[in-house]
Amino acid sequence: MLAATFISKAPLRLTRAAALSSQIVTEIRNRVFDGSLVPGSFLGSENELAKSFGVSRITVRDALRSLSAMGLVKIRQGAGGGARIAESDLDYFADALAVQFQLAGVGVDETLRAQSAIEGTAAEHRNHEDLERLSGALDHARSVAHDPAAFTEASLGFHLAVAEASRNRALIALLRALRFVVWPSENKRATPDVAARVDKTHREIFARIEAGAGARDAMTKHLGGIRLSKQKQHAEAFC
Amino acid sequence: MLAATFISKAPLRLTRAAALSSQIVTEIRNRVFDGSLVPGSFLGSENELAKSFGVSRITVRDALRSLSAMGLVKIRQGAGGGARIAESDLDYFADALAVQFQLAGVGVDETLRAQSAIEGTAAEHRNHEDLERLSGALDHARSVAHDPAAFTEASLGFHLAVAEASRNRALIALLRALRFVVWPSENKRATPDVAARVDKTHREIFARIEAGAGARDAMTKHLGGIRLSKQKQHAEAFC
DNA sequence: GAAAATTTGTTCGTATGTATC
């Protein structure tokens, strides 16, 4: 009995072959990484893929759903449609990242610290156009300081501009995702006095970015100020 | 008929109702964001979900494939199985991020600059245990300097430890994803002299992290050194 | 602008492997 039990649980047996649809996902994913598939590459219709992989159409569908969810393929219906390797869409992906952060319970603290790291690098890579965009974003925010919702959105615009000044898509994508996690859809706490304080901090950040260094210190101070008031955290945290 | 045609082309027309499976994905995703579903929450079997949503099992399957691909649900078969909201798995996510960076063509340059931003923050948040781990990683790397593959892996370990010292899961996940994009599976170029130079740079980074500031400067110098030699870029870039 | 062709979206039915009880 015991022997039979051991045999039936043969240790040599590798994890059984993964699901067929998973194998298809892995295959296509690998071909993207090794460069044999690039954005725009045509994969075929569901029926063609089913035939070429020797599986049913539903199995192919399962695989395409997974690939589509990771943003690796785009699917179009109609004549000439089918599955193609997607162009990169970091925004679409930021959503998936936001989901993971939500599950992980990544909160305001980690978000702001990551933001600080991202924006601190802008000072090192910003060019003249970046500075003009940042300056414009600041002026726009000030012009709508009386409108909490508009001011909040303008503040987001400022931070996005800062991230873009880093000229680094990885960091930009991370910031967009982080903002998606915690940015309140409507922020009614940005009262005029809060707006004035936020504006002051933002201009300090801008000045240091313009100087080309020290942005990290400004961000750290920004964060420190936020922590002074738990109640005001949500209002100021993302401005 | 004509009226119908005009209506069908009405510019005000919002994006038409999304596919049923997409609606299910959105619904579950939203319930995770609003907190009514948390990791471990049981969603039901495919049949139960099909019944409760009023759609076929295959439509539910499509939705579950998408949710599973984003790492939002875990599926188990067998009695007592079914779909549950997943625990967070930032590693799994890092893979999806890596795919996007691959599609976007994010390369060595942006990777290193992002890495610099990530690791620079470690100096601000490291504690005593972090320093011990970092020191251990450095010693381990030095002890295998004669073995290119082992040294490369040890160097990765050092950088991961640095990222972990930032105590920020967003940054840790970003680093893991970036490394996945560009880390060579085998690095045969880490000759002893290269290893010695890398070791020196790493110890400089460590010293500044220990001091609690200035890590960014060390990283920047690291990057600058890498750029001196295009040929040696791949060997040194990720050490 | 309308018809035709192509492809995805969706459903039902059925069979099989697998994990739990």
Next chain:
DNA sequence: CGATACATACGAACAAATTTT
């Protein structure tokens, strides 16, 4: 070990959408 519950997989078919003709 058997029974049960569940995901995985296949086949056929129709509806809806989109491009091409």
